[in-house]
Amino acid sequence: xxxxxxxxxxxSEAPIAHHEGTIGNMSMIMRRKMRNGSxxxxxxxxxxDAMRHGMREAAAYALLQAAGLLGGTKLSxxxxxxxxxxxxxxxxxxxxxxxxxxxxxxxxLVPSMALFGGCADNRVIPGRLTVQDALLVCEETIRYVPTxxxxxxxxxxxxxxxxxxxxxxxxxxxxxxxQPQKRRLLSESSEVDVNKRLATSEQDSADxxxxxxxxxxxxxxxxxxVAQGSMFSWACEAIVNNDLERDTFHxxxxxxxxxxxxxxxxxxxxxxxxxVQARDVQVRAVEPASTALDVTALAGKVGDLFRAxxxxxxxxxxxxxxxxxx
Amino acid sequence: xxxxxxxxxxxAKAQVLGKEPPACAEDCEQLPIPIAESDCGRYHLxxxxxxxxxxxxxxxxxxxxxxxxxxMLGNEKLRRIQLSGGPxxxxxxxxxxxxxxxxxxxxxxxxxPGEIRDLLGxxxxxxxxxAVGMGQVASWSVDPCEPWGDGFPVxxxxxxxxxxxxxxxxxxxxxxxxxxxxxxxxxxHYKEEPCVVPM
Numbered sequence: 429x430x431x432x433x434x435x436x437x438x439x440s441e442a443p444i445a446h447h448e449g450t451i452g453n454m455s456m457i458m459r460r461k462m463r464n465g466s467x468x469x470x471x472x473x474x475x476x477d478a479m480r481h482g483m484r485e486a487a488a489y490a491l492l493q494a495a496g497l498l499g500g501t502k503l504s505x506x507x508x509x510x511x512x513x514x515x516x517x518x519x520x521x522x523x524x525x526x527x528x529x530x531x532x533x534x535x536x537l538v539p540s541m542a543l544f545g546g547c548a549d550n551r552v553i554p555g556r557l558t559v560q561d562a563l564l565v566c567e568e569t570i571r572y573v574p575t576x577x578x579x580x581x582x583x584x585x586x587x588x589x590x591x592x593x594x595x596x597x598x599x600x601x602x603x604x605x606x607q608p609q610k611r612r613l614l615s616e617s618s619e620v621d622v623n624k625r626l627a628t629s630e631q632d633s634a635d636x637x638x639x640x641x642x643x644x645x646x647x648x649x650x651x652x653x654v655a656q657g658s659m660f661s662w663a664c665e666a667i668v669n670n671d672l673e674r675d676t677f678h679x680x681x682x683x684x685x686x687x688x689x690x691x692x693x694x695x696x697x698x699x700x701x702x703x704v705q706a707r708d709v710q711v712r713a714v715e716p717a718s719t720a721l722d723v724t725a726l727a728g729k730v731g732d733l734f735r736a737x738x739x740x741x742x743x744x745x746x747x748x749x750x751x752x753x754x
Numbered sequence: 755x756x757x758x759x760x761x762x763x764x765x766a767k768a769q770v771l772g773k774e775p776p777a778c779a780e781d782c783e784q785l786p787i788p789i790a791e792s793d794c795g796r797y798h799l800x801x802x803x804x805x806x807x808x809x810x811x812x813x814x815x816x817x818x819x820x821x822x823x824x825x826m827l828g829n830e831k832l833r834r835i836q837l838s839g840g841p842x843x844x845x846x847x848x849x850x851x852x853x854x855x856x857x858x859x860x861x862x863x864x865x866x867p868g869e870i871r872d873l874l875g876x877x878x879x880x881x882x883x884x885a886v887g888m889g890q891v892a893s894w895s896v897d898p899c900e901p902w903g904d905g906f907p908v909x910x911x912x913x914x915x916x917x918x919x920x921x922x923x924x925x926x927x928x929x930x931x932x933x934x935x936x937x938x939x940x941x942x943h944y945k946e947e948p949c950v951v952p953m
Contacts, residue, residue, distance in 0.1 A: 429772060431876070448814070461811040463853065468809070476886035477816065485820075492827070503827045509841065512820035516841060531774065545885065554775045558879055560887035663887075665878065669772060 430674065433665035434681060437577045437704040438562060438688070440660070443595065443653035445698040446474050446691030455651035457594060458691075460561060464568045471569050471590045472654050474562035474690045474701075479662060480544075482690065483559065486683035487540040487676065488512055490731065494738035495745045507749035510538070514546035515754030537741060537748050539676040539734060543666055548754040557677070562662040562690075562701075564654065566590040573661045576707050581659045584704070593658045596650055599696075603646040653698065660701070675733040682730065756805070756952060757880055758916060759861040760798035761938040763787045766873035779942030788869035792908075794919070797936040800863035801907050801915035802952055806855040815847040815883075851888060862899065862907035862915065871896040917949040925950050 447455040459470040488511035492498040509515055531551065535542040545555025563569050565581045567589045573581075581587060604610045605622045614622060629642035664681065668674045688701040738745065767785045776782045790799045819842040824835060835842050859880075863870070874894045881889035901907070905924040908916050912926030917934035934949040935942055 429769060431878070460813075461809070461853075463857075480886060485823075498827075501827060502829050503832075504829055505824070505832050505835070505842070508820055508824050508828060508832075512823050513817065518841060531777070551777055555885055558885055558887060560890070667769060667876075 429667060429669050431665060431667050432674065432677060433663060433708055435574055435577065435661070435663045435707045436685070437565070437580050437706075438660040438662055438701045439704050440654055440656055440658045440700070441702045442697050442700040443597075443656050444472075444474065444658070444691050444701075445651060445653050445693035446478060447651065453647075453649040455649070457652040457654060460563075462569060462572070464571065469568040469590065471566065472564045472594060474660060474662075476559045476561045478690050479562055479664070479684075480557070480559040482688060483557075483664070483680040483684045484514065484540070484544050485512060487544070487680040490679050490683050490734065491538065491540065491738055491745075494735040495742040496739075497742075497746060497749070502746070503749060504752075506752050506754045510546060510548055510749075510752055510754035514544060515548050515752075517547055517550055517552065518753055534748075537745050539672055539737065540680065542673055543668075543676055543680070546754070548752055550753065556667040556673075557664065557680075558666070559664045560662060562660040564590055564593055565659040565661050566593060569661075574663075574707070577661045577705075580705050581661075585657065585659065593655050595653050595655045597653060598648060598650040600649075601645075601647040603644045606644065606646070651693075659704070672733055672737055675730055678730040679734045755917065755934065755940060756802040757859070758802045758938065758940060759800040759863050760787060760789050761940055762877050762880075763789060763800075763870060763873050764938045766876040769876050770873065776939075779939050779944065782939045782942070784937065788866035788873070790864040796919060797908075797916070798863070799907055800865070801861050802917075803859040803861055804915065805859045807852045808855045809853040811851045811853070813849050813851055815849055816845070818844045849883070857892070864907060867896045867898060914950045914952055917951050920948050920950055922950065 444457075445455070446458045448458040449456055457472050458475055460473045462469050462471045489498065491511070497503070503511075506515070506518075530549065531553065534548055534551075534553070538548075541548070541553055543555060543557045545553050545557075547553065563572060565573050565577065565587060567587055569590070570578060570587065578587070605614075605626070611619060611622060625642050629644065666673075666677045668677055685703045688703070689699045690701060691699040693699065764785050764787050767787055768783075771785065773783070773785075787798070791797070792799055819835060819837060821835065821837075824832060837844050871894065874896065877894070878891055879887070879889045880891060883889070902910060905912075908914065908918060909922065909924045912924060912929070914922070914925055914929055917936055917940075918925060919936070920931060929950040930953055931948060932951045933946040934940075934951050935945045936947070936949065937945075
């Protein structure tokens with residue numbers, strides 16, 4: 429048995445729009461309460477749930493690719509739920525009759541289940557992977573950031589308050605009917621309706637109903653983002669019992685960090701992270717001369733055992749995913 | 755119930771021995787741990803966690819069905835996904851987390867400090883939601899201490915520091931009584947019996 433702990437410094441290559449909710453038309457960035465030297469602070473984070481889901485997703489895609497299941501549309505709803513959300517207790521079947529050999533088979537066919545945990549065939553499997561929140565490296569969080577990460581960030585860009593990392597931006601969804609050249613694309617009847625509505629909206633509105641009926645669909649909204657170039661401290665750890673579990677962990681971490689995206693607004697260029705440095709990575713058997721790690725190359729280098737294991741069992745995996753109750 | 759030390763040590767022992775996760779409470783074995791047992795042999799001489807709460811925080815647990823993956827990878831049978839109900843339902847559940855005074859929890863026990871220290875080294879997280887980094891242990895400190903007299907380490911000032919049988923000597927009449935389990939796993943509710951429990 430071995431306990432692996434990897435610590436990272438991540439940089440936001442694009443603004444991070446990871447929100448916890450909205451107040452009116454304003455989306456608020458995800459924050460966590462934290463004790464600092466002089467009291468309490470609410471500090472922006474990327475939640476461990478988001479990071480863990482990224483790892484789970486990366487491991488699931490790696491499994492599907494190795495099993496040759498990525499090309500087509502072959503997965504059932506339960507298989508999707510198992511691979512990408514960890515499954516659930518469905519209430520079907522007899523949970524009390526599930527035996528350890530079924531657990532072993534499940535972990536053999538889907539190696540990431542032993543690490544991430546989940547629920548298949550009404551059996552809840554505890555995971556052995558712990559992922560932490562990606563913590564913004566700032567003055568308020570300094571006591572919780574590992575010393576090496578603190579020094580790295582300090583050398584690269586300095587450490588500021590969390591407030592200076594948060595920007596507030598506004599975006600507007602335009603109303604296409606306000607532009608004459610787009611109105612020309614409307615059908616005749618639609619154009620009449622739109623013109624009538626626009627004429628009404630230009631007049632003084634006498635009551636609430638006419639305001640509502642003639643309202644433009646233009647929608648301004650604002651949101652908080654963590655600014656591009658902000659640094660995050662992140663860690664994940666796992667208890668592994670054999671080489672396959674260790675390799676699966678490396679595949680999940682390496683594949684995720686080869687192209688990590690978090691939060692919303694990805695369609696408009698938000699959420700891209702980049703690993704800057706990693707430490708305490710216990711893969712010295714693979715790279716004996718190095719203490720730091722090239723995380724973007726991790727999956728390609730150490731996933732051989734995982735891929736060979738899955739390829740060898742790809743028919744059984746396809747059968748299992750076709751019938752699983754999760 | 756606060757976190758019990760013997761449960762942590764027994765979990766660590768199971769990890770060290772490479773035991774597979776139990777499917778249910780009946781699968782759990784009573785493993786030998788370096789903590790002394792009571793004279794009656796019904797419980798370990800180890801307390802539950804003692805701490806004070808300084809502050810609270812509300813957080814949320816969110817879950818969403820992987821819709822984009824379903825569109826890409828779903829088979830021909832997957833034609834409709836009901837997000838407002840049923841197995842694919844998205845949810846957002848409130849959760850309360852606590853902050854402890856000085857970020858410290860304390861336990862007392864009678865046992866082998868070296869072995870206990872080694873086993874507790876495997877315990878990196880406490881409580882629920884460990885998978886997402888909650889309850890992280892910064893460090894463990896196992897130090898010998900002076901017993902406070904009768905009842906050490908499970909009764910202090912006539913109050914129980916862990917679930918104890920109702921006939922335990924030294925426990926006051928004002929101690930809270932409830933159904934509880936005396937040995938790990940403490941989530942095995944079918945083993946509950948009348949006990950005096952910590953407040």
